[in-house]
Amino acid sequence: MLLKIPAPIRRSLKRTLKATDFWKENYTILREFKHFPMVAVAAILCAIGAASFEGFSFGFLLAFLQSLVNPDAPPFQTGVGWFDQGILGINEPSINRLYRVSALILTATWIRSTFNYLTQIYTDLTQQKLIDRLRKQIFEQLQALSLSFFSKTHSGELLNTLTSEIGRLQSAFGLLAFIVTRSLTLSVYVFLMFRISWQLSLISVALFSLLAVALSQLIARIREASAGVSITNGRFTSIAMEFINGIRTVQAFATQDFERRRFYQASADVLDASMKATRGFALVRPLAEGLATTVLVGMIILALTLFVSNGVMQTASLLTFLFLLFRLVPALHEINGSRAAMSSYWGSLNNIRELLSTVNKPYLKDGERQFPGLQAAITFQSVDFGYDPQQPILTDINLTIKQGEMTALVGASGAGKTTLVDLLPRFYDVTHGSILIDGVDIREFQINSLRKRFAIVSQDTFIFNTSVRDNIAYGSEGATDDEIVEVARLANALEFIQEMPEGFATRLGDRGVRLSGGQRQRIAIARAILRNPEILILDEATSALDSISERLIQASLEKLAEGRTVIVIAHRLSTIIRADKVVVMEQGRIVEEGGYQALLEQRGKLWNYHQMQYETGNRANDPAIAGMINVEP
Numbered sequence: 118m119l120l121k122i123p124a125p126i127r128r129s130l131k132r133t134l135k136a137t138d139f140w141k142e143n144y145t146i147l148r149e150f151k152h153f154p155m156v157a158v159a160a161i162l163c164a165i166g167a168a169s170f171e172g173f174s175f176g177f178l179l180a181f182l183q184s185l186v187n188p189d190a191p192p193f194q195t196g197v198g199w200f201d202q203g204i205l206g207i208n209e210p211s212i213n214r215l216y217r218v219s220a221l222i223l224t225a226t227w228i229r230s231t232f233n234y235l236t237q238i239y240t241d242l243t244q245q246k247l248i249d250r251l252r253k254q255i256f257e258q259l260q261a262l263s264l265s266f267f268s269k270t271h272s273g274e275l276l277n278t279l280t281s282e283i284g285r286l287q288s289a290f291g292l293l294a295f296i297v298t299r300s301l302t303l304s305v306y307v308f309l310m311f312r313i314s315w316q317l318s319l320i321s322v323a324l325f326s327l328l329a330v331a332l333s334q335l336i337a338r339i340r341e342a343s344a345g346v347s348i349t350n351g352r353f354t355s356i357a358m359e360f361i362n363g364i365r366t367v368q369a370f371a372t373q374d375f376e377r378r379r380f381y382q383a384s385a386d387v388l389d390a391s392m393k394a395t396r397g398f399a400l401v402r403p404l405a406e407g408l409a410t411t412v413l414v415g416m417i418i419l420a421l422t423l424f425v426s427n428g429v430m431q432t433a434s435l436l437t438f439l440f441l442l443f444r445l446v447p448a449l450h451e452i453n454g455s456r457a458a459m460s461s462y463w464g465s466l467n468n469i470r471e472l473l474s475t476v477n478k479p480y481l482k483d484g485e486r487q488f489p490g491l492q493a494a495i496t497f498q499s500v501d502f503g504y505d506p507q508q509p510i511l512t513d514i515n516l517t518i519k520q521g522e523m524t525a526l527v528g529a530s531g532a533g534k535t536t537l538v539d540l541l542p543r544f545y546d547v548t549h550g551s552i553l554i555d556g557v558d559i560r561e562f563q564i565n566s567l568r569k570r571f572a573i574v575s576q577d578t579f580i581f582n583t584s585v586r587d588n589i590a591y592g593s594e595g596a597t598d599d600e601i602v603e604v605a606r607l608a609n610a611l612e613f614i615q616e617m618p619e620g621f622a623t624r625l626g627d628r629g630v631r632l633s634g635g636q637r638q639r640i641a642i643a644r645a646i647l648r649n650p651e652i653l654i655l656d657e658a659t660s661a662l663d664s665i666s667e668r669l670i671q672a673s674l675e676k677l678a679e680g681r682t683v684i685v686i687a688h689r690l691s692t693i694i695r696a697d698k699v700v701v702m703e704q705g706r707i708v709e710e711g712g713y714q715a716l717l718e719q720r721g722k723l724w725n726y727h728q729m730q731y732e733t734g735n736r737a738n739d740p741a742i743a744g745m746i747n748v749e750p
């Protein structure tokens with residue numbers, strides 16, 4: 118009959134096994150070692166070297182003690198003739214042998230120290246290389262993910278993973294390396310102890326194994342608590358980032374108290390979670406020390422009464438055994454302490470693993486074909502799309518955008534205009550239907566070859582914290598200074614750039630805080646002009662400009678648009694009067710389509726928008742609009 122293990126013990130065993138199933142769980146991270154195997158192998162070899170020489174020095178210590186305690190006893194021998202004769206000098210007087218052994222102990226100790234030094238160097242190198250690989254892996258992962266991942270994930274949490282969590286993982290790896298090297302030394306101690314007295318060694322190993330199992334329970338708890346530390350840290354970074362990035366809004370809305378409460382709460386949550394992990398962690402060392410000392414004292418008494426008093430063991434052997442045991446106990450403490458500390462990083466490990474995992478994440482599948490350029494037309498065929506597939510944003514979109522024409526999208530805020538144009542450079546893929554370029558589904562093209570033909574000027578231009586020059590040249594490597602000045606002039610940005618303290622070399626600060634909204638937009642327009650795109654998307658490109666700048670830029674945009682395919686989204690109808698086709702959208706559907714003039718004459722949706730802008734006087738004085746209004750209401 119099979120022995121039935123009681124449920125609580127079974128649970129506890131399972132938990133212990135889980136707590137030690139380190140390799141399986143961390144495969145995503147550990148597989149990175151394959152990129153620098155030699156460094157890792159060198160670290161392990163040096164650790165083995167250090168442990169071996171530690172063993173030699175103890176072996177010689179035994180010989181030393183024997184010669185010291187009992188000079189008349191037969192000399193210590195290894196059994197290797199040349200070594201015993203030439204190095205240990207077994208035929209020499211005992212005092213000479215003592216000198217020789219002392220020299221050997223010293224030599225072994227120095228070699229061990231050299232190996233220890235090399236182990237440290239190679240371990241650090243392995244650690245740095247691992248962290249470097251992981252950072253790059255995360256970067257590649259973030260590059261590969263579709264934008265929908267970013268709309269669902271807090272940027273603060275991602276930043277926390279990429280910086281703090283990676284830092285914590287670095288510490289965890291340092292501890293792992295320490296555990297491996299110490300374990301090697303430990304195994305040498307155990308080997309020597311078995312050589313001296315297998316009975317005493319068996320008892321020691323059994324007692325210390327029990328101690329390790331008892332601690333595993335505690336360590337499993339620390340791991341659970343550390344998940345809380347990672348979560349609260351992520352939330353805290355998110356809130357801190359929002360507070361810093363949104364400081365203008367916070368001050369404008371006088372919400373300092375609200376922000377303070379949020380910030381303080383997030384900080385207190387980190388404190389609570391950290392303390393929960395620390396309470397378990399702090400218990401490990403005293404508990405391990407108390408138990409180990411009890412074992413140690415018990416062993417000494419046991420050895421004295423059972424083995425030495427009846428001559429089973431020599432005093433020199435007992436002394437060496439105890440010396441080894443005294444070295445073993447702190448090494449065990451260090452290993453246990455490191456195991457516990459490593460568990461407190463488990464949450465970070467989990468976090469990084471989670472981010473690197475490819476399961477349940479939105480990716481855009483790259484196509485095979487090189488995009489040859491637009492020849493005839495882009496066609497939307499029964500396209501449906503939703504950021505969340507259950508919630509459609511675009512429904513049954515059928516639209517043809519002809520090469521070389523200007524197509525304007527008009528509609529109320531939230532109608533889905535930006536969403537529609539975002540599908541073209543494949544920021545997102547359609548949920549149903551397809552988008553064809555000259556009859557080929559855009560999913561068949563290599564994403565980057567497609568995106569290189571586009572330039573997008575949008576409502577929220579991102580300005581990098583580099584010089585004006587580099588911001589304009591972003592994405593157009595190799596642009597000359599003359600070209601950059603020329604596009605700045607075309608975008609009506611030259612004047613304000615030249616007035617800046619260092620002209621084109623002026624750094625623009627985080628997110629371009631040194632620029633006005635209109636200036637930012639002009640930089641974006643210059644960037645787009647420089648790209649010389651085949652397909653130009655203008656999403657409220659001139660919305661932040663005053664009417665004089667707008668008209669000036671409108672002229673340059675029109676020049677830029679010549680011979681290109683342009684898709685323009687604009688609330689101000691004056692900017693799309695010259696469009697070849699106007700598409701009116703409402704609630705994710707196309708409700709009207711045709712030439713501007715023809716649509717006005719139909720007196721449909723566009724007419725309503727036109728009327729609203731005209732009647733409210735919004736653009737009443739706009740000569741372009743005034744010129745257009747040749748249809749009586």
Ligand SMILES: Nc1ncnc2c1ncn2[C@@H]1O[C@H](COP(=O)(O)OP(=O)(O)OP(=O)(O)O)[C@@H](O)[C@H]1O
Binds near residue numbers: 268510530532534
């Ligand atoms: N990243 C996103 N994740 C989820 N929903 C989104 C996202 N971006 C936009 N939406 C939603 O999609 C709908 C259409 O938004 P979209 O920006 O396409 O409208 P729009 O017509 O361009 O509006 P506007 O003229 O104000 O720019 C809105 O209801 C919006 O809330």
